[in-house]
Amino acid sequence: MTAITEATKTLMEIRDLQVHFALHETFKSRITGRGGRAVKAVDGVSFDLEEGEVLGLVGESGSGKTTLGRALLGLVRPTGGSVKLRGEELAGLPERQLRPKRRHLQMVFQDPHASLNPGMTLETALAHPLQIHKLTSGAAETKAKVREVLELVNLSPVDQFSYRLPGDLSGGQKQRAAIARAIITSPDLVVADEPISMLDMSVRAKILDLMIDLKKRLGLTYVYVTHDLASAKFFCDRVAIMYLGRIVEIGTVEQIFNDPKHPYTQALIRAIPEPDPTKALPRDLPRGEVPDAAAPPLGCSFHPRCPKAFGPCGWETRDLRSILDERWTNAGEEAYTTERGLFGDLEKLEIGHEAVVPAGSGRDPSELVKMLEEIRAEDPDEPLWKGVKDIQPETHGVRVTFEPGIDPELYDTDGSRVACLLYKPE
Ligand SMILES: Nc1ncnc2c1ncn2[C@@H]1O[C@H](COP(=O)(O)OP(=O)(O)OP(=O)(O)O)[C@@H](O)[C@H]1O
Numbered sequence: 023m024t025a026i027t028e029a030t031k032t033l034m035e036i037r038d039l040q041v042h043f044a045l046h047e048t049f050k051s052r053i054t055g056r057g058g059r060a061v062k063a064v065d066g067v068s069f070d071l072e073e074g075e076v077l078g079l080v081g082e083s084g085s086g087k088t089t090l091g092r093a094l095l096g097l098v099r100p101t102g103g104s105v106k107l108r109g110e111e112l113a114g115l116p117e118r119q120l121r122p123k124r125r126h127l128q129m130v131f132q133d134p135h136a137s138l139n140p141g142m143t144l145e146t147a148l149a150h151p152l153q154i155h156k157l158t159s160g161a162a163e164t165k166a167k168v169r170e171v172l173e174l175v176n177l178s179p180v181d182q183f184s185y186r187l188p189g190d191l192s193g194g195q196k197q198r199a200a201i202a203r204a205i206i207t208s209p210d211l212v213v214a215d216e217p218i219s220m221l222d223m224s225v226r227a228k229i230l231d232l233m234i235d236l237k238k239r240l241g242l243t244y245v246y247v248t249h250d251l252a253s254a255k256f257f258c259d260r261v262a263i264m265y266l267g268r269i270v271e272i273g274t275v276e277q278i279f280n281d282p283k284h285p286y287t288q289a290l291i292r293a294i295p296e297p298d299p300t301k302a303l304p305r306d307l308p309r310g311e312v313p314d315a316a317a318p319p320l321g322c323s324f325h326p327r328c329p330k331a332f333g334p335c336g337w338e339t340r341d342l343r344s345i346l347d348e349r350w351t352n353a354g355e356e357a358y359t360t361e362r363g364l365f366g367d368l369e370k371l372e373i374g375h376e377a378v379v380p381a382g383s384g385r386d387p388s389e390l391v392k393m394l395e396e397i398r399a400e401d402p403d404e405p406l407w408k409g410v411k412d413i414q415p416e417t418h419g420v421r422v423t424f425e426p427g428i429d430p431e432l433y434d435t436d437g438s439r440v441a442c443l444l445y446k447p448e
Pocket of ligand 1: 315
């Protein structure tokens, strides 16, 4: 592995990268260019990738790891921001200009079976990129290069493997062939998206060992996309923890594993199943599921699940709604009927830091204020209440005002860089 402290050269510079996928476009939003909902798969990501390093992108399903990895390769078009390869801007390049760059930017996929053409021998499959990018002059040179790369990935005796079809190979051998195809163009960067998760336990470590070996021999740089922190610890030099399209913590393996700072990273690390390092993350993370990426929580997007959340983290009407829903799910029928009757239609609550909670039909808003105060008094340590600034009766309901939230940036700490207000400089 590369020591990050050594003098390194920057291979890629990623700044404020955004990949938003439009959803449910209406006629009006299409015409005006406004108002259409979008999934913010990658939402303002910045980092440098140093030559020769292995950077892990780690996070739960839907955090944007794959989209970010694909955006680095130009396989998905950024909707904003910049991706520079050795100083040259790739974001926004027309396909015609991007195509010749692709030999420098390769990908290894999760499913080696799906990524290889079942009707092509390994020799044909590996010769293909050499021919497309015109990297060899003539059949003899192509054949020699294919043999060299098959040797490199340990698919030998080469004479036998050259003429095999993917169907004749084991899962591990298929992934070796897919890796061979990725490295045959002498790329600078290989994005490996869950390259071992579909393989038998017995071959997973061998494939990562092979990738480390190839990196040393060929001077490759890897971005390793995974939800498996244990394999990232083994394989990576640095790790970026992603949550809802953002990097929430980035640091060296030592910083992330020995001194995790973000409450989300801490939860992920606590959840690593030991001693078996190959299992996926269990889902015993705090408070619920990953929210909808089309309408992420305000402020810090982790705040609704965060055990350390406090006043300015971005409390909002949806949090109040969840607290009430949770309370009523656990309430007895009588208590539920009494309390629920005080409230009007909560579907009408708008997303924001201020909301008028409607009173139930014929109910006095002051009863609602009393109820909310009672709920607060029962559990004053519930972090939501630390973000509530004011509860006031109005004509038809109660105005609940929250502290204006702060959307954290990546802050420098004495270790990793962390997007959490606990580390915001004064
Ligand atoms: N082509 C697309 N159109 C619309 N939404 C998309 C598209 N691709 C990804 N998304 C959404 O973007 C978000 C990030 O997806 P992405 O696949 O990058 O996450 P991930 O962390 O790699 O997840 P997984 O581990 O499940 O692959 C998700 O909410 C996903 O549903």
